[in-house]
Amino acid sequence: MGVMAIYFMIGNPNMADDGFHYQGFTESLSRGVIDFKSFYGFMGLSILSVPVYWLTNSSIAVIYTSMLMVMLSIPLAYQVGKHLYGTERAGVFSLIIFLLTPYPYTTLMRGFQEGALSFFILLIIYGSIRVRSWTGLAWAFAGIVKPFSLSLFPLFLPDLFKKKNIIWFLIIGLIIGLSYLLISYAQVGHFINNAAINSYSGSFDTGNPPPLVESFTIGIKGFLRIGANFLLAYRKIMISPFIVIVGSLMLLMTNKVPFRSRFISSVILNILLVGLLSFSFSKYILPAAIILGLASIPFIERKWWYMVIVFVDSISVFIPIWNFFGMVYWPKLVVYLIPFWTAILMYIIFESSNKKHAIKG
Secondary structure: OHHHHHHHHHOOOOOOOHHHHHHHHHHHHHOOOOOOOOOOOOOHHHHHHHHHHHHHOOOOHHHHHHHHHHHHHHHHHHHHHHHHHOOHHHHHHHHHHHHOOOHHHHHHHHOOOHHHHHHHHHHHHHHHHOOOOOHHHHHHHHOOOOHHHHHHHHHOHHHOOOHHHHHHHHHHHHHHHHHHHHHHHHHHOOOEOOOOOOOOOOOOOOOOOOEHHHHEOOOOHHHHHHHHHHHOHHHOOOOOHHHHHHHHHHHHHOOOOOOHHHHHHHHHHHHHHHHOEOOOOHHHHHHHHHHHHHHOHHHHOOOHHHHHHHHHHHHHHHHHHHHHHHHHHOOOHHHHOHHHHHHHHHHHHHHHHHHHHHHHO
16 A cells, blocks of 8 residues: 555646546535536546545545545455455455556546546455445445446345345435436436547537437447457556456356356446447456456466466556556656556565465474
8 A cells, every 4th residue: 555655646647538527526516516517427436535625625636536545445455355265365366466457546647437446346346255234335336436337236136135235225325326316317317428429529518418328339349349458458458368368267167266156247247238338448347357357366376477477468458558648647667567566576575475484384
């Protein structure tokens, strides 16, 4: 957490694109005004940023909030891996994989929400593993951060109908989600689209965003894009293609991954949701990417050279994001790669420590 704090302090945040809308909604809400008409997008991060804005009066409060959530994701990523597989080693590998997923903690520097989304994805997975009653509430709120997190519903579905879970989910979680949708509908006249057709081509009226239905289409192109979004570096992919392939094979061909059927269901739902969109980015499949990363752990922890492949392959993740985003916010590539160096160092120290204990034992 300290390393990531220093990393963000070295960087130079600079609001861009959708970030202005998230920040604008935060500042409006801080004054008690809910304004979906002026600011398009899903505003979960903006809601969370209000206390930060009150404390800092900063024009980049949403960026500071995302930084905080990424730092909180560090222990959370460890706990997810540890409790999923029942070993400290798996927790360390889970954390390493998180550090090797740079898109969320890079684009937050421009006000984007993926840093917050990755936190909620990990929180939902953790709550599902530990059978926590608040998991449905975390899921409902995550849906107004980015709707792609809704594909994680199968993770806690088998435990949903326990009394406490029903209270948290139906009474609190759904009230939050439905209230958000109804208020936005009342102000705009339709369910708001976050990345609509016309927002990347043609004329896009920020004061009158197109309806959500315009984002969906039936066809094969959307699903072909998903393959590219998982594997082709120029698409600014979320995670190492090697991890994607290994994680997929582990889910499909072995029983070594706990929550296997639930993970498969969530990945399929994420793919279906994004495949039906008329336009998509790699970040839309972040829930599936995180799940595949977790599923890969039983394989990549077997031999040291599997991790060498992961580290080498992860260069194909970092470099395109550096070229497109990172160089704007950090002074040099070697500085931008601090999380990458940290992941390598963490792996070396942990493995060396384990060998010393084994020798002593």
